[in-house]
Amino acid sequence: MEGRTIGAKATVDRGYRAPFAVVSEPTNCEIHVKSPGVFFFELIIEGKEAHTSARNQVIFPQRYGIPCGKEVGVDAIAKAIPFIELFQKLEVQLNQRWRDKILGGGGYPHPEDQQGIGLFTINPSFIEGGTYLGSVPGYCKITYCVWYPDWLTDEEVWKELKQHVDALASTDDWLRENPPKFNAPILQRWEPMKEVPVDHPGVKSLSAAYQEVSGKEAIISGFKAVADSTFLSQVGIPTVLFGPGSLGSGIHGPDEYVPIEQVIECAKAFTFMAMNWCS
Incomplete structure (x- = not known):
């Protein structure tokens, strides 16, 4: 803190x-x-490094007998993009769910506060990826800052976020076998x-x-x-x-x-x- x-x-x-x-x-x-309250979590996605010259075999199907896809490598940053999009969608969905007359409501008794509405956000504070200049990135870590309403605990919120991560990972062949690591809380947590x-x-x-x-x-x-x-x-x-x-x-x-x-x-x-x- x-x-x-x-x-x-x-x-x-x-x-x-x-x-x-x-x-x-x-x-x-x-x-x-x-x-609101605030906490941080990190999402770590492991890929599989390969030489950048083999990127075509990593991302494009090849004719039978030539290795491709996860046989050659897995771009961890590309695997992270759907999760970034997931949290962007959740920001909208959660603000529609978490509505309050005072907190994030625009002001009371007159809706004239200067903060705006939609206070509950999932901010990607840090994005780290790759380990070598000449490799398809085999690693990606995103550190998020989450603001949540005072009628919930931070644990309730991060458990729901993890459920969404697990559900999305289950739709991907590589991530089903190599699920993302969801670590929460990290760095700081501050109650409302x-x-x-x-x-x-x-x-x-x-x-x-x-x-x-x-x-x-x-x-x-x-x-x-x-x-x-x-x-x-x-x-x-x-x-x-x-x-x-x-x-x-x-x-x-x-x-x-x-x-x-x-x-x-x-x-x-x-x-x-x-x-x-x-x-």
Whole structure:
């Protein structure tokens, strides 16, 4: 996990508690009361190396008596392409299945959040293939990042993904005998934060503060990434996210930025809420 959780998790591990918490992640000044979870998995496909000059025998049928296909070699990258297409189709299918009023729903009570819909994605973060310049690739590994809804466990999701992988592999002569390796979870796994009801006193107080300083009704939505809110909510602290900027503002990229007007707006909202909450 980012920063080895030396901040928020260390704080709650030392016993600090609060009746309500606001984590100032970039939410475009929206109040985010829930989040998805995330995990990574890898799909490893073994092929069979052959000299590149024999690629024609690898991919094309030959006349009787001349070796071809898996007798000569198997292109692992070519075998991986149907799985890439499978996960692209599943992204659409799962977002049609996993629908929620708050998380990925476009905003509540007005569908005007700036994150867009369809938060549950299967992203191919890394693709590695081949072992030698002059060989038909005998190896391919794809590392995926999966965002899933807070009402499921990551294990439920990766078990379903593996079932799809196994089903697709069963349609291929080579992969039936040499099934892909599906390894999950790897690298990182981060559970969703616990949802805070929209009628929670803290949400109402922050909404009123934002409306007071901006003249706009607060938009309630769900954060489409993970944050320290997970660790706070896991110990029973109702936690929301609210802050300037957005995940589309170059985050984790070369031109990360935060609009100054939003910094001022959020600072005023924090101040106004603190005055009312603590009075």
